[in-house]
Amino acid sequence: MVSELMEQQGRWDQRLVRSCFLGDESEVILSIPLSINPREDAYLWHFDKKGKFSVKSAYKVALADQLSDQASCSYGPLAWWKKLWSLELPSKIRFFCWKANKVILPTKLLLCKKGLVVSDLCPFCGDEPESVDHALWRCKRVVPHWGTWSLFPDINKLRGGCFIDRVLWLSSMGNKDVLLHFLVTAWMLWFRRNRLVHGGTVPVNDSCWDRAGEMLKLFENSGKPAPSLQTVETV
Numbered sequence: 001m002v003s004e005l006m007e008q009q010g011r012w013d014q015r016l017v018r019s020c021f022l023g024d025e026s027e028v029i030l031s032i033p034l035s036i037n038p039r040e041d042a043y044l045w046h047f048d049k050k051g052k053f054s055v056k057s058a059y060k061v062a063l064a065d066q067l068s069d070q071a072s073c074s075y076g077p078l079a080w081w082k083k084l085w086s087l088e089l090p091s092k093i094r095f096f097c098w099k100a101n102k103v104i105l106p107t108k109l110l111l112c113k114k115g116l117v118v119s120d121l122c123p124f125c126g127d128e129p130e131s132v133d134h135a136l137w138r139c140k141r142v143v144p145h146w147g148t149w150s151l152f153p154d155i156n157k158l159r160g161g162c163f164i165d166r167v168l169w170l171s172s173m174g175n176k177d178v179l180l181h182f183l184v185t186a187w188m189l190w191f192r193r194n195r196l197v198h199g200g201t202v203p204v205n206d207s208c209w210d211r212a213g214e215m216l217k218l219f220e221n222s223g224k225p226a227p228s229l230q231t232v233e234t235v
């Protein structure tokens with residue numbers, strides 16, 4: 001029962017949620033505002049305005065998903081995303097990449113569209129709506145973290161492109177190490193963003209790009225399976 005995850009009406013039991021769900025998932029759950037008026041739990045179909053499931057709406061979702069995979073890019077996004085699952089990355093980072101590509105990371109823009117928050121503006125700079133691209137690439141908060149990367153000026157020319165455009169561009173270069181470095185850095189930026197949004201702290205003057213490189217070296221040298229998400233951030 002969802003109600004078992006609440007301390008009292010209108011408040012999540014943060015410790016319980018974090019102990020029951022993976023880090024990223026628990027942040028999503030905790031970002032959902034709770035009503036102070038008691039209501040029975042109910043199943044709602046996320047893709048319908050009224051929350052009602054129908055075969056017709058499920059067909060539309062499946063079709064849209066298929067078309068987005070076939071869309072625009074000549075590097076073959078569907079094939080690449082299949083390959084993503086074979087990369088030597090913690091499963092949580094792979095899951096993050098998948099969500100970033102599907103634009104379902106719980107950014108302020110997405111939460112606002114769903115009516116869960118009032119403002120869609122970036123909580124850090126306030127300059128524009130917090131889209132996936134803004135949160136991971138364009139925000140003043142994250143730009144310095146990419147600043148030490150030699151390919152930054154080139155990949156920045158894809159400005160306006162989405163996460164998958166950058167991933168596919170890197171993938172087309174055929175350098176798996178650079179691609180892994182990009183994905184781990186993007187995940188770390190999102191992980192730290194969630195910490196800050198929920199009142200936590202993150203290391204100061206600590207470049208995510210540099211930190212991601214150190215972690216990848218550790219993975220490589222240890223020859224061990226990639227560590228869990230929590231371990232990754234504290235290495």
Ligand SMILES: [Zn+2]
Pocket residue numbers: 122123124125126127128134138139140141
């Ligand atoms: Zn921002």
